[in-house]
Amino acid sequence: MKRYEIYPLRVYDSLRGRKERFIPIERGCVGLYVCGPTVYSPVHLGNVRSFISYDLIYRYLNHLGYSVCYVRNITDVGHLERDADGGEDKLAKKARLERLTPMRLAQRYTVDLHRILQKFNNRAPDIEPMATGHIPEQIEAVERLLGKGLAYEVNGSVYFDVKKYDETHSYGELSRRSIDELITQSRDLQGTAEKRNPQDFALWKRASPQHIMRWKSPWATGFPGWHLECTVMSTKYLGLPFDMHGGGMDLKFPHHECEIAQTKGAYGKVPANYWLHANMLTLRGQKMSKSTGNTVLPNDLIRGTNPFFKSGFHPSAIRFFMMQAHYRSVLDLSDEAMRGAEKGYFKLMYAYKALQNARSGKRSDFDVQSWVDESYGALSDDFNTPVLIAKLFEAVHWANQIKAGFASLREADLHLLREKFHTFSFEILGLQPVEAEGNADKLSAVISLLVELRAEARADKNWARADQIRERLAALGIQLRDGREGTRFSLEN
Numbered sequence: 453m454k455r456y457e458i459y460p461l462r463v464y465d466s467l468r469g470r471k472e473r474f475i476p477i478e479r480g481c482v483g484l485y486v487c488g489p490t491v492y493s494p495v496h497l498g499n500v501r502s503f504i505s506y507d508l509i510y511r512y513l514n515h516l517g518y519s520v521c522y523v524r525n526i527t528d529v530g531h532l533e534r535d536a537d538g539g540e541d542k543l544a545k546k547a548r549l550e551r552l553t554p555m556r557l558a559q560r561y562t563v564d565l566h567r568i569l570q571k572f573n574n575r576a577p578d579i580e581p582m583a584t585g586h587i588p589e590q591i592e593a594v595e596r597l598l599g600k601g602l603a604y605e606v607n608g609s610v611y612f613d614v615k616k617y618d619e620t621h622s623y624g625e626l627s628r629r630s631i632d633e634l635i636t637q638s639r640d641l642q643g644t645a646e647k648r649n650p651q652d653f654a655l656w657k658r659a660s661p662q663h664i665m666r667w668k669s670p671w672a673t674g675f676p677g678w679h680l681e682c683t684v685m686s687t688k689y690l691g692l693p694f695d696m697h698g699g700g701m702d703l704k705f706p707h708h709e710c711e712i713a714q715t716k717g718a719y720g721k722v723p724a725n726y727w728l729h730a731n732m733l734t735l736r737g738q739k740m741s742k743s744t745g746n747t748v749l750p751n752d753l754i755r756g757t758n759p760f761f762k763s764g765f766h767p768s769a770i771r772f773f774m775m776q777a778h779y780r781s782v783l784d785l786s787d788e789a790m791r792g793a794e795k796g797y798f799k800l801m802y803a804y805k806a807l808q809n810a811r812s813g814k815r816s817d818f819d820v821q822s823w824v825d826e827s828y829g830a831l832s833d834d835f836n837t838p839v840l841i842a843k844l845f846e847a848v849h850w851a852n853q854i855k856a857g858f859a860s861l862r863e864a865d866l867h868l869l870r871e872k873f874h875t876f877s878f879e880i881l882g883l884q885p886v887e888a889e890g891n892a893d894k895l896s897a898v899i900s901l902l903v904e905l906r907a908e909a910r911a912d913k914n915w916a917r918a919d920q921i922r923e924r925l926a927a928l929g930i931q932l933r934d935g936r937e938g939t940r941f942s943l944e945n
Contacts, residue, residue, distance in 0.1 A: 454480065454516065454578070455515065456518060457518065459828040459829065461513075461741060462517065462833055463834050465725075466704065466727040468624065468727065469628075474695075474726065477725065479519060481518060481519045481521075482519070482696065483520075483521050483683075483690035483691065483694035483696070484520055484521065484522045484525075484690075484694075484698065485504045485524070485686040485698070485724065485847070486523070486577070487524075487525065487698070487700070487725070488524045488525045488526050490528075490530055491527065491557075492542045492547075492557065494564055495561070495568050495569075495665065497733055497750055497753065497785070498568070498700070498732060500572060501783065502700045503524075503574060503775075503830045503851075503927060506698050506728075507574040507575055507882060508727070508775065508835060508881065510513060510522050511575065511879065512880050512882050514750055515875070520630075523524075523577060523580075523581065523686065524577075525580070525581050525682060525686075526562055526580060527681060528543060528554070528562075528677065529541065529544075529583050529584050529665045529675050529681075532678065535655040536571070537657070537677070539668075541594045541663070542664065543557060543558060544664075553571070560880070561654060561692040563615070568750045568751070572771050573767070573771065573884050579689050580868070583681040584665070586688065589688060590676040590680050590684050590840065591670070593684055593718055594655045594669075594676075596656065596718045597610075597717055597718050598610065601616065602616055602617050602717040603655055604648065604827060606646040607658060607878075608658030608671050608672025609647075609656060609657050609658045609671070609674065610652050610654070610655045610656040611647055611648070611652040611653065611654055612654075612710070612714065613711065614652050614653055614713070615651075615652075618718050620732055623709070623713055624705075625709075625712070626704060626705070626711060626727065626812070627705035627824075628711050635849045639943050644858040649803055654678075655677045655679075656674055656676055657675055657676075657677065658671070658672040658674045659675055663675070666689055666831070667854055677712065678935060679706070681696060681712050683714045683718075686724070693721050693724055693725055694723065695724065696726045697711075697727050698730070698808075699728075700732070701730065701731065702732065704729055708727065711723060713881045727871075729780065730779045730780070731780050731781055732783075733783050733784075734785065735784070736760065736785070737784055740763075748760060748772075752764075753765060754767055754770070756941065760786070761787045763940065765790055765885060766796060766797075768886060769790070770796040771882060771883060772794075772800075773790055774837075774839040776793060777795070777834060777837075777838060778835075778836060778837065778838055779837070786904065796841075796845075797883070799848055800845075800877055800883070803848040803851040803852065803873070804877065806851045807851050807854075810851065810866060811862060812866045813849060813862065814862070814906045815860055817850075817853075817859040817860060818850050818861065821842060821865075821868070822849065823846065823869075826843055827840055827876055831880065837881065840876060840881070842880075843876075844873070844877065847869060850869070872939050878906050887908040897936075899941050900941075902921055903939050903941060905921060906932075907939065925941070
């Protein structure tokens with residue numbers, strides 16, 4: 453019997469607005485599509501949180517016994533500024549600023565994405581299609597929508613007719629918005645005067661003479677619209693319909709709403725049976741924003757080279773921090789929260805090591821099988837990692853009790869506890885058992901003590917002693933940075 457039969461999965465479907473029993477289209481198989489990044493800049497922590505969430509989902513689906521095909525795209529053309537239908541392509545604009553060809557820029561940040569996600573122990577998707585590799589399929593989809601009277605061509609650009617679609621369907625069903633509300637809101641969005649209605653969105657855009665990324669089409673040399681790319685790539689590799697469509701909460705409208713409209717309009721079917729949305733990551737209670745400086749990149753958090761954090765954190769401690777909140781909940785990042793997560797992560801590592809060295813006894817003081825069932829129950833209830841982590845800390849308490857000689861487990865129960873502790877922590881949550889990090893808190897305390905001694909030497913104007921401490925630490929790969937808020941340190945990778 454497969455695990456998915458023993459622990460049936462329920463997921464929150466954004467389209468229905470409630471939890472539903474997950475029933476795959478094909479028994480034992482799951483098609484999962486997740487919207488990937490627009491590769492015009494380094495991947496930010498908000499993206500990382502979303503991709504870690506879907507990595508957890510991918511891992512758990514596989515663990516339950518499903519054969520999963522995980523598709524996550526790369527957007528390398530067509531995503532215009534402010535998600536509008538006017539203005540410059542985000543990637544083309546950045547390529548011009550960095551004096552690179554767009555494809556070279558896209559490759560640079562795609563490689564950056566892969567390196568970052570590898571640090572966080574994310575598994576690679578099974579298929580990672582790029583928008584520029586599917587231009588013929590996108591042109592074919594536009595032709596189909598034109599043939600059904602749901603799109604129109606103006607001056608070489610083609611737009612989806614939202615009002616026409618809404619006559620027979622319900623545009624706004626995912627985001628719970630009425631067409632009248634959308635018309636009112638869309639008047640303030642950047643668009644083009646050639647649209648029939650402000651809420652219409654681009655399927656194909658005519659390229660200006662200076663636009664670098666351009667392809668021939670029946671209408672004009674141009675490039676595809678952002679929303680169309682995911683419709684084409686998801687259905688090409690997973691069929692129509694497929695099981696699960698995921699992405700960040702910010703993609704629910706307009707991106708996913710447009711995907712649904714395009715697919716239902718062209719093929720008469722909703723693209724996916726279940727729609728999942730991961731919520732945002734905030735920084736110190738505020739939305740992350742480059743313009744305000746309230747932002748931090750993944751490598752900055754790992755290395756400790758960001759003014760908001762006193763030192764760096766191991767990628768697994770960061771991953772553990774993100775798993776402490778449900779994927780549908782807003783999660784706030786701060787130095788205090790990260791330090792708490794780091795301590796929790798190391799407690800798990802200590803307990804794991806203690807369990808490996810524990811000896812069995814003549815009795816079992818804990819019901820390990822019930823603990824296993826409750827842990828699976830949490831994960832099968834819409835991937836509830838906070839409850840799973842609470843169950844893991846129950847096991848941490850048991851491990852400490854066994855280590856201290858206050859409790860025991862029979863051999864079979866001890867073996868089961870070891871096996872499932874490993875499964876939940878490493879195979880499903882995706883943490884890494886980094887034994888060398890076991891004394892990280894002590895190391896941090898020692899470095900802080902040396903920083904204090906250096907500060908005292910500087911206060912006494914003992915510059916030679918202060919420089920010696922800095923130089924000795926630098927030789928060990930520990931960098932000190934003096935600033936207004938004092939001295940911070942980071943460990944080189």
